[in-house]
Amino acid sequence: MSRLFISTPTPPPPSIATVKLRNKINSGRFYPVNTKTTSFCVRASEKPPNVVVTRERGKNDKLINALAKHGINCLELPLIQHMHLPDVKRLSSMLNETAFDWIVITSPEAGQVFLDAWKIAGTPSVKIGVVGAGTAGVFNEILPSLRQYIDIGFSPSKATGKTLASELPKNGDLKCRVLYPASAKASHDIEEGLSTRGFEVTRLNTYTTVPLQEVDQLILKQAHSAPVVSVASPSAIRVWVQLLPQSEDWPNSVACIGETTALAAKRLGLRNVYYPENPGLDGWVNSILEALEVHNQVRV
Numbered sequence: 001m002s003r004l005f006i007s008t009p010t011p012p013p014p015s016i017a018t019v020k021l022r023n024k025i026n027s028g029r030f031y032p033v034n035t036k037t038t039s040f041c042v043r044a045s046e047k048p049p050n051v052v053v054t055r056e057r058g059k060n061d062k063l064i065n066a067l068a069k070h071g072i073n074c075l076e077l078p079l080i081q082h083m084h085l086p087d088v089k090r091l092s093s094m095l096n097e098t099a100f101d102w103i104v105i106t107s108p109e110a111g112q113v114f115l116d117a118w119k120i121a122g123t124p125s126v127k128i129g130v131v132g133a134g135t136a137g138v139f140n141e142i143l144p145s146l147r148q149y150i151d152i153g154f155s156p157s158k159a160t161g162k163t164l165a166s167e168l169p170k171n172g173d174l175k176c177r178v179l180y181p182a183s184a185k186a187s188h189d190i191e192e193g194l195s196t197r198g199f200e201v202t203r204l205n206t207y208t209t210v211p212l213q214e215v216d217q218l219i220l221k222q223a224h225s226a227p228v229v230s231v232a233s234p235s236a237i238r239v240w241v242q243l244l245p246q247s248e249d250w251p252n253s254v255a256c257i258g259e260t261t262a263l264a265a266k267r268l269g270l271r272n273v274y275y276p277e278n279p280g281l282d283g284w285v286n287s288i289l290e291a292l293e294v295h296n297q298v299r300v
Contacts (some may be wrong), residue, residue: 049075049222051255051288052229054236056081063230066285072292077223079231079239080209082109087204088117091181094202095121100179102154102168102199104190106131106161107183107233111138113206114181119146127151129168132159133280134257159258159279161186165193175200184208185235209235215243224250227295228288232257234264241268253291257284 050072053060057078064074095118103126105111111130115138118126123146130136136152156163170176177200180190184205191201220243223229231237231254244250253272256262258279265273274291276283 054079079236088206091117092120103179127153129154161189181206228291255288
C-alpha cells in the first residue's frame with residue numbers, strides 16, 4: 001500500500017484501486033536550491049528512461065531488475081556514497097566487551113556496516129530490533145550458518161524511528177542496554193525516545209553519506225525529464241533537489257523507499273511524493289508503478 005504527498009495541480013481521478021493506495025496531503029510549492037554537481041555510473045538503454053534509480057553504485061540492481069519485469073526502463077544515477085567513520089572500529093570492540101539487550105538498526109546501510117563489524121568481532125550472539133522489512137532483509141542475506149547467532153527480535157508497527165523507540169520491548173524496571181549504530185546524519189529520535197523510557201542507549205556514528213562529484217550535464221538533463229525518480233534516503237533527496245534547475249518548478253514525481261525519506265522530500269518542497277506504508281523492495285516498486293500510472297493519466 002502506497003501513500004502520496006501531492007499538491008496542485010491534481011491529476012484526473014485515478015482508478016478505484018489507486019485511490020485505495022493513496023493519501024493526499026497539500027505540500028506547498030517547490031523552491032529549488034543552488035545546483036551542485038555529482039558523479040555517477042549511468043546505465044540505461046537508448047529508450048528514454050521511465051525511472052531514475054539513485055542508490056549508491058552496486059546497490060540498484062534489485063530495483064532495476066524488479067522494474068524490468070514490468071517493462072520499465074531505468075537510468076542509473078547514484079547520488080551519494082557512504083563513508084565509514086571512526087566509530088565503526090569501536091563497534092567491533094564494543095560487541096566483544098559489552099552485553100546489550102538490543103541492537104537497533106534503522107537502515108539497510110546501517111545493517112551492512114553492523115554485519116561487517118559483527119564478523120570482525122567473531123559473530124557473537126545478538127538480538128536485533130529493525131525499523132522495517134527493508135532493513136531486516138539485509139540480515140536474511142548472510143550465510144545460513146551464521147543466522148543462528150542473530151535474533152531479529154522486534155520490528156515496530158510502523159516503520160519509523162519514533163515508533164520503534166516507543167514500542168521496543170523493555171523488561172519492566174530492569175536495566176536495559178541498547179546499542180544504536182547509525183549514520184551520523186540520522187535524527188536523534190531513537191536515542192531520545194528510548195532514553196525517555198528508561199533505556200540506556202549507546203549511539204555510534206559508524207558511517208555518513210556524501211554527494212558524489214562531477215556530472216554529465218546531458219545525462220542530468222535526461223534524468224530531469226524522467227517521470228519518476230526513486231530515492232532511498234533523505235541524503236539522496238537533498239542531493240537531487242540541489243541538482244534541479246533553479247528557474248523551473250520540477251513537475252515530476254519522487255518515489256521514496258519509506259516515510260522518513262518521503263517526509264524529507266516534502267520538507268524540501270517537492271510536489272508529488274509517493275512512498276509505501278511498509279518499506280521494502282515490493283512496496284517501493286508499487287509506489288513507483290503508482291507514480292507512473294498517475295503520470296500517464298495526466299499526459300492523456
